[in-house]
Amino acid sequence: MATEIRKCILNIDPYVPGKPIEDVQRELGIDDVIKLASNENPLGPSPLAVQAVQEAAAKLNLYPDSNCYYLKQELSAHLGVSPDNLIIGNGIDELLTILGEIYLNPCDEVVFADPSFPAYATVTRLMGAKPVAVPVDGHFSHDLEAMAKAVTDQTKLVFLCNPNNPTGSMLTREQIDAFLEQAPPKVLVVLDEAYAEYAASKDYPDGIDYVREGRNVIVFRTFSKVYGLAGARVGYGAADPKIISLFNRVREPFNVNCLAQIAASAALRDRGHVEATLKNNERGKLFYYQKFEELGLPYVPTETNFIFVDLQGDGKKIFNALLRKGVIIRPGDIYGYPRCARVTIGKPEENARFIDELRRLSLGA
Ligand SMILES: Cc1ncc(COP(=O)(O)O)c(C=O)c1O
Incomplete structure (x- = not known):
């Protein structure tokens, strides 16, 4: 007889990653493959980071610094917060799992937008808690009014993905201020700012300000996107030192x-x-x-390095x-939008190739 498992994990769908280039090359026998599926940096990693890694490889016999002292010092100067406000993780992904382990019991509820980053539902289910997915509004943006209404006595966490993956839409400072003002004090608001550096709008709020103001928030950012280090797996959280100390209890x-x-x-300095x-x-x-616009395909204006587009088919x-x-x-079907797709902004020649192929398909060529 099989050993009994925690039933809640059967509610988790395995993560579907963007298809790797090597898989397509192997399965379809095509050499020249481009990937506009995982919002990676098309320019590659910082050359300074590559050089630093090459030099550091000679020290692989030693355990890493458990406290990430130097990285925290540099981030502290970069962000204008104390190193005690920071937790570094194996990508935001790891920090989201730890967040769930710290806060979620089986009866707790977690509110997030739909569609948004799938890991919010995953970590909620992992802990046996209840995901409360609130559909985005008509502009594919978080419906903050509906999200506020979805908060109950059982709600522990509210995720705001800003800008949102997969829609690329953005919440303004005014909107987040208003949401935080009315949120019950015991609810921790999680600002996932994986794409913060790409947000070009002057109304985009710097979530770290809320940490400085002592709000009940945690902000997550990553080196996977603008810094081009998705393969290295580094993300960080910024929050009150009391919250950070909980992460230090639970993390590996x-x-x-x-x-x-x-x-x-090295990438931070570059x-x-x-x-x-x-x-x-x-x-x-x-x-x-x-x-x-030329092809007549509606899209959501983006504050990120990807675009959510209606392919009209x-x-x-x-x-x-x-x-x-x-x-x-x-x-887009993985997000519940079977006519749509999320396309990463690549190098000019990659973008042009995608558009050319799309145009040929629409012409039936
Ligand atoms: C909104 C959002 N949050 C978090 C992550 C995970 O980031 P990391 O690579 O740091 O684990 C991603 C990655 O795509 C993302 O889009």
Whole structure:
């Protein structure tokens, strides 16, 4: 007889990652494959980070610094908060799991937008708690009024993904201020700002301000996106030191490996790489806007490095047809929008190739 499991884990759907380039090459026998599916940095990692990792590789016999001292010092200076306000993790993904382990009991409720980043539902289910998914509004943005109404006595956490994945929409400072004002004090508001650096609007709030103001919030950011280190796995949380100390109780002792720590410090210093990344992104965004308009495809204006677009057809079919042409995008059916797709802004030649293939498909070529 099989050993009994925790039943709640059967409610978790395995994560579906963006299809890796190597899989498409192997399965379809295509060499020239581009991936616009996982919102990675198309310019690659910072060259300074690559060099730092090469130099640090000679010390792989030693355990990493459990406290991430140097990375915290640099982030502290960068963000203007104390190192005691910071927790570093093996990506935001790990920090979300720890968050659940710290706060969630089986009867607790967790409120988040739908569609949004799937890990919020996963960690809620992992802990046997109740996910409360609130549909986005007509502009594909968080419906904060409905989210506020969804908060009950059982609610422990509210996730605000800002800007939101997969829609790219943004909440303004005014909107978040108003939400925080009315939120019950015992509810922890989680601001997932994985794409913060890409947000170009002047109304985009810096979530770290709320930490400085002593609000009951935790802000998550990552080195996976603008810093180009998705493969190294480094994310961080900023919050009151009392909250941070709870993460230190629960996390693994050496949760951030030494190459990741070194790479993140170097990438943080490489402003040139970040600026080039943002410039490429702005250019690609305008290109996509123009081309989607020419093709008559509605899209959600984005504050991120991806765009949610209505393909005006069977999204899965279009996804598969593009795959056969060596172009990987993210089909919208996984988010409940089968006509849509989420497309990462790549290098100019990658964006152009995606648009060309899409145009050919729409012409039936
Ligand atoms: C909104 C959001 N939060 C968190 C993550 C996870 O980030 P990390 O790579 O740091 O685990 C992602 C990754 O795509 C994301 O889109």
